[in-house]
Amino acid sequence: EAQVTQNPRYLITVTGKKLTVTCSQNMNHEYMSWYRQDPGLGLRQIYYSMNVEVTDKGDVPEGYKVSRKEKRNFPLILESPSPNQTSLYFCASGPDRAYGYTFGSGTRLTVV
Amino acid sequence: QKEVEQNSGPLSVPEGAIASLNCTYSDRVSQSFFWYRQYSGKSPELIMSIYSNGDKEDGRFTAQLNKASQYVSLLIRDSQPSDSATYLCAGYTGGFKTIFGAGTRLFVKA
Numbered sequence: 001e002a003q004v005t006q007n008p009r010y011l012i013t014v015t016g017k018k019l020t021v022t023c024s025q026n027m028n029h030e031y032m033s034w035y036r037q038d039p040g041l042g043l044r045q046i047y048y049s050m051n052v053e054v055t056d057k058g059d060v061p062e063g064y065k066v067s068r069k070e071k072r073n074f075p076l077i078l079e080s081p082s083p084n085q086t087s088l089y090f091c092a093s094g095p096d097r098a099y100g101y102t103f104g105s106g107t108r109l110t111v112v
Numbered sequence: 113q114k115e116v117e118q119n120s121g122p123l124s125v126p127e128g129a130i131a132s133l134n135c136t137y138s139d140r141v142s143q144s145f146f147w148y149r150q151y152s153g154k155s156p157e158l159i160m161s162i163y164s165n166g167d168k169e170d171g172r173f174t175a176q177l178n179k180a181s182q183y184v185s186l187l188i189r190d191s192q193p194s195d196s197a198t199y200l201c202a203g204y205t206g207g208f209k210t211i212f213g214a215g216t217r218l219f220v221k222a
Binding site for chain 1: 215
């Protein structure tokens with residue numbers, strides 16, 4: 001089954017404790033992206049990747065890091081999480097940046 | 113002006129009616145356009161894409177794009193309670209980014 005797999009689904013952590021949210025796709029997609037979704041603000045892009053070792057900032061990259069060492073994986077790293085990073089996070093992939101995306105099931109992160 | 117703007121709703125329609133969802137966009141968004149459906153607590157799901165002016169039909173869904181007026185719409189015919197969800201409009205900017213609107217909540221009353 002074609003899918004984007006994110007883990008974990010839910011995460012509660014404390015301020016400053018480094019965490020990683022994993023994302024993996026099995027569709028051989030070139031393009032992958034991370035979004036956060038907040039009430040009233042919609043989906044905002046954090047980082048995106050055009051291909052292996054090619055990443056760039058989206059609209060809200062502060063406090064986040066990403067890497068793309070393999071085509072299928074695109075982890076999101078929060079080096080020192082803060083409460084304002086409490087949000088619902090989605091990983092997405094697509095065959096090309098101009099096409100529609102397949103989204104992962106989401107990660108609900110709470111930073112206390 | 114937001115780059116992709118939608119009325120947050122809620123839009124309420126009776127079962128069997130046509131639901132009309134609208135979206136306007138700024139000059140920055142000029143390429144491809146997409147409609148996603150998102151059920152509460154779930155991830156967005158792509159339901160329609162449209163790349164050129166005019167209408168595109170897929171089953172009960174019709175997407176309409178008018179580049180001169182900078183709006184894109186989604187019509188859902190014969191609306192069902194299972195169509196109750198938030199509908200996200202999105203546009204590709206041509207600069208490696210797709211920008212999403214905040215979504216319109218649709219309620220279909222049985």
